[in-house]
Amino acid sequence: MSTPITVAYGDGIGPEIMEAVLSILRQAEAKISIDVIEIGERIYNKEWSHGISPSGWESIERTKILLKSPTTTPQGKGHKSLNVALRKKLELYANIRPCISYHPVIENKFDKFDIVIIRENEEDLYTGMEHRLTGDSYQCTKIITRSGSEKICRYGFEYAKRYNREKITCLTKDNIMKMTDGTFHTAFDSIAKEYPDIKAEHYIVDIGIARVATEPENFDVIVTENLYGDILSDIVAQTSGSIGLAGSSNIGSKYAMFEAVHGSAPDIAEKNIANPSGLLNAAVHMLIYIDQADVAKLVYDAWLKTLESGIHTADLYREKRSKRKVGTKEFAEAVIDNLGKKPEILPSLVISSGVSSEMSKIQSNFEQDYKVRKLVGSDITLAWDGSSNFDQIVKLFELSNLKVIAIYSKGLEIWPGYSKSSSDQVTCRFVVNNEKKIITNSDVNDLLIKLEENRFDVVRMDKLYLYDEKKGFFS
Numbered sequence: 001m002s003t004p005i006t007v008a009y010g011d012g013i014g015p016e017i018m019e020a021v022l023s024i025l026r027q028a029e030a031k032i033s034i035d036v037i038e039i040g041e042r043i044y045n046k047e048w049s050h051g052i053s054p055s056g057w058e059s060i061e062r063t064k065i066l067l068k069s070p071t072t073t074p075q076g077k078g079h080k081s082l083n084v085a086l087r088k089k090l091e092l093y094a095n096i097r098p099c100i101s102y103h104p105v106i107e108n109k110f111d112k113f114d115i116v117i118i119r120e121n122e123e124d125l126y127t128g129m130e131h132r133l134t135g136d137s138y139q140c141t142k143i144i145t146r147s148g149s150e151k152i153c154r155y156g157f158e159y160a161k162r163y164n165r166e167k168i169t170c171l172t173k174d175n176i177m178k179m180t181d182g183t184f185h186t187a188f189d190s191i192a193k194e195y196p197d198i199k200a201e202h203y204i205v206d207i208g209i210a211r212v213a214t215e216p217e218n219f220d221v222i223v224t225e226n227l228y229g230d231i232l233s234d235i236v237a238q239t240s241g242s243i244g245l246a247g248s249s250n251i252g253s254k255y256a257m258f259e260a261v262h263g264s265a266p267d268i269a270e271k272n273i274a275n276p277s278g279l280l281n282a283a284v285h286m287l288i289y290i291d292q293a294d295v296a297k298l299v300y301d302a303w304l305k306t307l308e309s310g311i312h313t314a315d316l317y318r319e320k321r322s323k324r325k326v327g328t329k330e331f332a333e334a335v336i337d338n339l340g341k342k343p344e345i346l347p348s349l350v351i352s353s354g355v356s357s358e359m360s361k362i363q364s365n366f367e368q369d370y371k372v373r374k375l376v377g378s379d380i381t382l383a384w385d386g387s388s389n390f391d392q393i394v395k396l397f398e399l400s401n402l403k404v405i406a407i408y409s410k411g412l413e414i415w416p417g418y419s420k421s422s423s424d425q426v427t428c429r430f431v432v433n434n435e436k437k438i439i440t441n442s443d444v445n446d447l448l449i450k451l452e453e454n455r456f457d458v459v460r461m462d463k464l465y466l467y468d469e470k471k472g473f474f475s
Contacts, residue, residue, distance in 0.1 A: 002033040003290045004063040008056075011040040012264030013328075014069030017276035020332035021067075021283050027336045028302075030287060030295045035059045039082060040071035040264075051082035060090065066257040067286055069279060070264040083259075084128065087121050092250035092257055093148065094155045095119040095229065096285070099236040099246060101216070102346055105307050106241035107318055113216040115236055118159060119229025120152040120184075121250060126226045133459040134383045136424045144180040144225070147366035149187035155251075155362050156223035157195045167199040168192075171208040171224040171232070179474070184225055212236060237261055244275040244315050247282030249289065253362075256289055258282040272327035275313040277303065280335070284349070297349045299335070304343035306334045370467040377402060377431035378444045379473070380451065381460035384426045388456070390415045393428060396454060401443045402430040425459060 007022070009015040025032065037056040044051045051071060060066050071082050086092065097117045101108055129141040153170070160168045170188040174181035185202060192200035203211065205228045212219055213235055224232065237246040246261040260278030268274055280303060287296035307316075310323030311334045317325040326334065342348060394404045407415035408427045414420070430447060432439050444463060451458055465472045 002031045003065070003292075004033045004035060005065040005067055005286070005290075006056075006059045006063045007034045007036050008039040008066065008068045008071075009036065010069030010264060011042075011072040012070060012266040012269040013274035014040070014071065014264055016270065016272065016328045017260070017274050017279045018067075018069045020276040020328050021279050023332050024280065024299060024302075024335050024339075025283060025287075025295075028295050028299050028339055030292060030299075032290075035063060039068070050085040052085070057089075060086075060255065064255050065286065065290065066255070067279075067283060068257055068259040070260060070262060072264045072266060084126060086257055087250060090250075090252055090255040090257065091122065092252040092255060093120065093122050094152055094249075094251040095121040095233075096159070096249040096251065097233045097237070097246060097261065098281075098285075099216075099233070099240050101240050102245070102304075102307060103241075105321070105346060106245070106316060107321060108239060108241040110216055110239065113219070113240075115212070115216055115219050116159065116163075116165070116221045117229055117233050117236060118152065118156045118221060118223045119233065120148060120224070120226050122226070123148050124226035126230075131460075133381065134424045139460075142177070142180050144183050146183050146187060146369070149184040150191060150366070151362060153184075153188045153191040153223055156221055157191055157198060158362060160198050160221045161195060165198070165221050167201065167220040169208065169219055169222045170200070170202045171205040171222060171228050172202070173205045173228075175204055179472075181225070188223065209235065213239060233261065242275070242315055243278075244313075245277045245281065247278050247280070247285055249282070249285040251289075256286070258286040258289075272329060273314050274328050275315050276328055276332060277313075298339060300349040301342055302335050302338040302340070304346045304348070305338040305341045306331070308343055308345050309334070309338070370470075372466075372468055373472075374466040374469075375439055375441070375444075375463060376466055377429065377439075377464040378447060379427050379429050379462045379464065380447065380458055381425055381427045382451070383457040383459050384421050384424055386420070393451075393456070396450065397430070397447070400447070400450070401433055401437060401439055402447050403433045404428050405431050427460075429464075431464065 007018065009018045037059050039052045039056055043053055099115045099117060101110055101113045103111050123143050123145060125140050125142050127141065127143045130139065132138050156168050170185060172181035172185045174185045188202065209232055212232065216236060216239055222232065234243060237243040243262050248259055248261055250257040259282050262278050265274060284296045284300050310321065311326055311331065312322045313328065313331050314325060316322065390407050397403055406413050406429045409421040409423045448458055448461060
């Protein structure tokens with residue numbers, strides 16, 4: 001019985017590489033039925049702001065699986081990223097990017113390595129919540145949840161367990177972002193205790209990425225947050241010899257999307273020179289996901305054999321190592337000719353059926369970790385032109401339920417002590433005037449009203465809570 005999948009040809013080189021990949025899948029007798037949708041630039045031009053039409057969404061909701069070529073997001077006019085929209089709406093919380101060195105067939109600076117990057121896909125700075133606060137100040141809000149962190153970390157350990165991986169590395173910046181990245185690190189350490197047979201380690205992201213870039217052979221599975229994972233994935237893919245070889249999976253509890261890592265490359269579109277390997281590897285991931293591991297292995301082995309034979313597209317072609325430079329169509333034909341053949345140098349695909357589809361069912365076991373939440377104050381950010389002084393704000397609230405205890409500029413405490421801000425916005429920390437007094441949301445609202453009445457321009461407000469007497473804010 002065929003598995004229905006939605007196919008999107010995309011923009012730029014997308015149609016060429018998709019046709020090449022589908023021709024290989026047909027010859028390999030993959031049991032799939034295809035529903036083609038249009039996405040990307042032409043849909044943007046029809047005023048669908050995300051680059052996908054309602055009928056496109058309907059197809060994906062029906063098949064639950066999308067094989068997608070790269071798309072182009074037009075600049076300006078409020079156009080939003082299609083990839084971000086797909087990941088959010090379909091709740092594709094896990095992005096999986098295997099990055100393999102094909103040494104010595106494909107030239108790179110290292111010998112063999114095999115790294116899988118598992119990136120949280122819905123949270124972090126990629127939530128897209130950005131604001132201009134003042135003439136000079138902008139902000140981007142970083143969102144990390146404990147439930148989301150636990151779910152992606154558990155996915156990472158399950159992946160390592162089921163694919164016989166020995167080690168998993170977590171990357172965060174919790175020495176600086178102690179609450180957000182600290183939550184991710186804590187989740188990793190907690191989940192690690194359930195998998196004693198897998199070595200677990202943690203690095204601060206900057207030194208961690210540096211080590212991955214210089215000694216990739218020492219890493220196995222890496223789990224990390226959205227932004228760090230996005231940057232790291234491209235670094236490792238390029239380290240492997242070509243970013244054009246990497247495919248990725250985006251997995252949720254109900255839906256899955258498979259795509260190449262690279263972009264739409266409109267400058268080489270319709271010239272029959274693009275490398276379809278990234279999308280082909282994404283299709284291999286898809287075949288494993290839909291429990292057609294035998295077909296996935298057949299296709300992957302044929303692709304490896306083609307690389308070993310020295311039949312390379314322009315991006316991989318090197319006179320000393322390659323035997324024949326071919327175009328997109330010719331490369332696909334070579335892979336088809338090699339179906340049924342085994343690679344002699346590069347390691348063949350080893351995978352058990354059903355692994356990925358089973359892992360998609362992973363859920364977080366979120367439980368509230370506090371009994372009492374207590375409101376104790378508020379951080380109020382003001383547009384600041386220097387026409388007033390800080391003492392005016394302090395005196396204004398001397399007899400109120402909330403008092404000013406500190407004023408910050410870009411995180412630096414400038415009052416008490418300094419009297420000027422280097423920025424056109426400052427954040428005033430208000431806390432309860434009497435520790436025995438209980439304050440409410442009405443007290444915070446009164447605070448905002450009083451500031452506005454006295455012509456202070458409030459541009460942001462954050463409430464301060466204690467969770468079982470533990471601060472839920474920076475000190």
